[in-house]
Amino acid sequence: MAQTAEPVKVGLLSTLSGPGAGLGVDIRDGFQLAVKLAGNKLGGRPAEVIVADDQASPDVGRQTADRLVKRDKVDFMTGIVFSNVMLAAGAPTFASQTFYISANAGPSQYAGEQCNPYFFSASYQNDNMHEAAGQVVQDKGFKRVALIAPNYPAGKDALTGFKRFYKGEVASESLPALNQLNFGTELSQLRPSKADAVYIFLPGGMGINFIKQFVAAGLSKDMTLFGPGFSGDEDVIKAVGEPMLGMFNTSQWAHDMDNAANKKFVAEFEKEYGRLPTLYAAQGYDAAQLINAAVRDSKGKLEDKAAVRKALEAAKFDSVRGAFKFNNNHFPVQDYYLRVITKDSKGRVTNRMMGAVLKKHADAYASQCKMPG
């Protein structure tokens, strides 16, 4: 047991500057909260979390990941927000046989043929929330939907996922550049498209600006706005406020979910940071819980990769989402819920959970994954 004093090192590489910074900050805060509640330990060993900023740039992400696994010799990597950064930083991470626990990005590339024994998603597969949203829009009887998503891997996954479950007509499809902030062009094309609903996947500052401009242009009167949880979470609500009321969005988590792990998480998060957690914070928290369980169940022998992998695959932790298990491709099988933005009993504008849309939902790529043993 002389080993127990050795700290467990985690490289938390996330987007901490620019329009996506709110997402990275919440992942970081959620992750660090879980570590703190475990007595600054992971699996009973002291925890050392090295925080770095990828600036939402694939180049910076790849270089920093390289540094974290080679120089700092971290045992686990986590934290990346954007899928383009994830795909760039993945290569050096997997090459060094470091386990990556995703607290957000879930690119389809890692779910299908390129699935990797060292990659685990504690969040979702990119298409999933959009699949649930497509189902909701379909169920509500909308016939002409305009789609807007950024031109990067997760944006393409989003539209693929939405169209897998939405069977109506697509009025228009726009793919603005990632981190574009002025949507004059997209809004002027929405007007003549005669869409009855608009589906946006615009994470972070993009969504904040789009919704503000959408309302300012007077389009919210004729078109119903739908989004994945990313476009209707606390970070967007805090910036936009009342115009968000009534917006439907889908997520694998909601802050009012009724389970013990979640109640504790939300209460502790509010106490620590003075704000409601977002789904990013919930994912960061669960990523830390998963690492905690893996270190514990592999008896702290982190050099035994097979044992750690087995412990990760077993995922013996109390997820804030309730039921959580891994599929063969290391992506979660979980429920996806509908949320609506309303005023809560304290008068705050926030999400309320409406119920499950997709039960025990797996991603569409798992069958193409031949996970190396």
Next chain:
Amino acid sequence: MNSILLLEQAFNGLQFGLMLFLLAAGLTLVFGIMDMINLAHGSLYMVGAYLIAAITAATGSYWWGLAGGVLGAGVFGAVLELSILRHFYQRDHLSQVLGTFAILLMCNEGVRLIWGAQPVPLNTPDMLAGPVEVLPGFFYSSFSLFIIGVGLLVALLMYVLITRTRLGMQVRAGAANREMAMAMGVNVSALFTAIFALGAALCGVAGGMLGPVLAVQVGMGESILIVAFVVIVIGGIGSIRGAFLGALLVGVIDTAGRTFMPLLFSRLMSPEAAANAAPAVASILIYLLMATVLFFKPRGLFPTHG
């Protein structure tokens, strides 16, 4: 329906063009009269926007924020000129580029130290948050209309200042022939400080207009700086009239390109290919415009130097 799309694009282009003019006006004067390349010009816009956001948050009023931030940006510009930049006037362009690039980096780091790496919130004032029905069936954001109004007002004030006042006369003289203006008794060093403060205040106005529409964040000045340089090169360095027309030209062409290129490309190729090709082509249009103008008029549309 199509006429509404065209009208909306015209408004968007006008809005973008007028904001570019606010940024380019100071840049072109500094470049034209002092023969000084200032890469930190975009930082003045960033500092202005941050001050406006901070004062708005503190007072709860966007208007106080705007007034304070524009004033603050002007003071910041004057201090920068008095303390550092005036020592660069006699140096070559390479030293100026290096020196002002260092200032740009320091401004970015300074802002990051004070306000953090995350964007700071700055919202449109409530009275301008909704749409206005410009024509039957055509709604347009009232804040965007406000931006257009402010831009036109500033352009008019600049016109009066440059053509009808003593200061403007000195500015024009300085732009046309600096040595001669100095020989005729123009107090050049005071004039330079005044121009710099004015240019910085205009950047602050642009920061207050664009901040709520885009985002107040570190590095917001860089992308806009390049476009501002394109504008003054097209318009002719040192010319306010050139900056105005160049800015409108660039604003309208850039906006139209971003809207109509995707429509055009999606007719020609698959949506996937169009989504990748159209923005790429749209983003180089203004540089093609610059190359075309320089081919026919190597000194820009309105050259000032005799």
